Amino acid sequence: MLDLKFIRDNAEIVKQGIANKNDKDTIDEVLKLDEQKRSSLQIVEDLKAQRNKVSQEVGRLKKAGKNADAIIAKMKEVSDKIKELDDNIREIEDKLNSLLEWIPNLPHASVPIGKSALDNVEYHQWLPEAFSFETNDKPLDHVELGKKLNILDFERGAKISGSGFPVYVGKGATLERALINYMLDLHINSHGYTEVFPPFLVNRESMRGTGQIPKLEEDMYFCEKDDVFLIPTAEVPITNLHRNEIIDEKNLPIKYAGYSACFRREAGSYGKDSKGFLRVHQFNKVEMVKFVKPENSYSELESLLSDAEDILKALKIPFKVLTLCSGDLSFAAAKCYDIETWSPAENRWLEASSCSNFENFQARRANIRFRNKETKKLEFVHTLNGSGLATSRLMVSILENYQTPEGKIIVPAVLQKYTGFNIIG
RNA sequence: GGAGAGGUGGGUGAGUGGCUGAAACCAACGGUUUGCUAAACCGUCGUACUCUGUAAAGGGGUACCGAGGGUUCGAAUCCCUCCCUCUCCGCCA
Numbered sequence: 001m002l003d004l005k006f007i008r009d010n011a012e013i014v015k016q017g018i019a020n021k022n023d024k025d026t027i028d029e030v031l032k033l034d035e036q037k038r039s040s041l042q043i044v045e046d047l048k049a050q051r052n053k054v055s056q057e058v059g060r061l062k063k064a065g066k067n068a069d070a071i072i073a074k075m076k077e078v079s080d081k082i083k084e085l086d087d088n089i090r091e092i093e094d095k096l097n098s099l100l101e102w103i104p105n106l107p108h109a110s111v112p113i114g115k116s117a118l119d120n121v122e123y124h125q126w127l128p129e130a131f132s133f134e135t136n137d138k139p140l141d142h143v144e145l146g147k148k149l150n151i152l153d154f155e156r157g158a159k160i161s162g163s164g165f166p167v168y169v170g171k172g173a174t175l176e177r178a179l180i181n182y183m184l185d186l187h188i189n190s191h192g193y194t195e196v197f198p199p200f201l202v203n204r205e206s207m208r209g210t211g212q213i214p215k216l217e218e219d220m221y222f223c224e225k226d227d228v229f230l231i232p233t234a235e236v237p238i239t240n241l242h243r244n245e246i247i248d249e250k251n252l253p254i255k256y257a258g259y260s261a262c263f264r265r266e267a268g269s270y271g272k273d274s275k276g277f278l279r280v281h282q283f284n285k286v287e288m289v290k291f292v293k294p295e296n297s298y299s300e301l302e303s304l305l306s307d308a309e310d311i312l313k314a315l316k317i318p319f320k321v322l323t324l325c326s327g328d329l330s331f332a333a334a335k336c337y338d339i340e341t342w343s344p345a346e347n348r349w350l351e352a353s354s355c356s357n358f359e360n361f362q363a364r365r366a367n368i369r370f371r372n373k374e375t376k377k378l379e380f381v382h383t384l385n386g387s388g389l390a391t392s393r394l395m396v397s398i399l400e401n402y403q404t405p406e407g408k409i410i411v412p413a414v415l416q417k418y419t420g421f422n423i424i425g
Numbered sequence: 426g427g428a429g430a431g432g433u434g435g436g437u438g439a440g441u442g443g444c445u446g447a448a449a450c451c452a453a454c455g456g457u458u459u460g461c462u463a464a465a466c467c468g469u470c471g472u473a474c475u476c477u478g479u480a481a482a483g484g485g486g487u488a489c490c491g492a493g494g495g496u497u498c499g500a501a502u503c504c505c506u507c508c509c510u511c512u513c514c515g516c517c518a
């Protein structure tokens with residue numbers, strides 16, 4: 001959520017930001033409603049001031065045993081008028097809020113302007129030693145490998161749940177579990193994050209807090225009976241840990257890392273990247289979430305990115321990092337880096353992580369503040385989060401990059417103590 | 426699922442129709458005292474919106490005691506609906 005006062009004072013900047021994000025511009029309507037609201041507010045508040053004053057007078061008169069019928073009758077009229085104006089203001093406010101909820105966060109000044117993913121800018125790239133994009137044999141893709149080695153079962157997943165619900169079997173299941181544990185341990189032991197194991201179902205307010213609602217509501221699984229949603233990412237429960245809280249400044253930054261299953265309906269994206277793990281309805285992810293002081297959020301974004309990259313370096317998976325252009329930024333993000341890992345069989349890069357700075361956009365929605373010791377004022381924190389990492393796309397890269405000419409999989413060295421075996425097949 | 430208790434400021438907690446934006450205590454902040462720390466003492470200490478306005482400040486108003494309605498000239502206080510937490514019982518992992 002943007003600050004209404006900021007919108008009022010910087011309408012042109014906001015409009016430009018929305019345009020750069022390819023989003024719908026409702027600012028003129030917002031300003032009009034804001035104007036209406038404030039003028040009505042002035043009138044009704046004057047009436048309320050009058051009512052408060054006279055009501056006290058009534059109390060005094062009654063105590064003195066005097067008759068107050070005349071002014072009571074008059075105040076009744078005032079009260080009715082107030083009620084009418086209040087209703088009117090509430091109506092305006094509802095309209096205003098429903099518009100505000102849909103206004104995206106503005107891109108940071110360092111974000112390249114662009115229309116689509118094609119305009120994203122490469123930030124840097126990392127390749128393992130002796131790596132080559134050229135391969136002599138045609139590598140098997142992860143679906144073929146999974147089937148051949150009997151470690152992934154997409155067909156049975158479709159039978160028991162539907163397409164996009166993969167089943168990990170045998171050493172595949174162990175490898176998945178090892179990967180999750182390895183990533184969590186690294187973040188907790190080496191990067192200073194506190195481990196969180198969050199709920200996978202959250203209420204509507206939480207979804208609103210991080211910005212999934214209203215814009216992405218259709219993309220989430222919803223349990224109507226209890227009005228709860230399956231989380232699309234652990235970002236939601238973990239960021240909402242501090243919803244409606246005032247965080248002690250000396251506890252900042254707060255850094256959490258947590259595993260969750262992630263559920264996405266992927267409505268409207270059928271047929272695109274549908275193979276195997278490339279687009280699934282349920283996947284596993286370790287997520288990092290930070291609550292930081294505003295002045296530090298961009299340096300925290302860099303370190304968040306580097307924390308995610310450390311996983312890939314340790315696993316020796318080739319990756320590159322993109323700075324998303326304004327048009328490709330998600331609704332709530334001010335800046336975002338995507339990490340893409342190399343898939344030799346697909347012969348392309350696959351998105352495995354997003355690391356974003358939301359500035360105070362989520363904090364304002366979720367009302368997460370701290371008291372600034374210098375100004376003594378309450379301020380919104382900045383929130384950030386990044387996948388560290390999603391296992392599905394990562395698993396594609398691991399299986400394909402670590403396959404031997406015989407079609408076996410060598411377990412990456414850092415995972416071997418977690419799996420207890422060093423080869424699959 | 427059944428029965429009961431309760432949700433008040435950063436925290437504990439008082440407050441059953443007007444003098445309560447809210448006692449008291451704790452925490453926090455500023456100061457005095459002290460060789461340093463501690464203790465003691467004094468003082469300050471809600472948020473949001475809005476109007477006015479200053480170099481910075483400040484001042485006025487409104488709202489807010491879980492949420493939303495209602496009664497009333499006037500509601501933290503009375504009524505209704507909903508949400509949440511806790512305790513006990515039942516069922517179950």
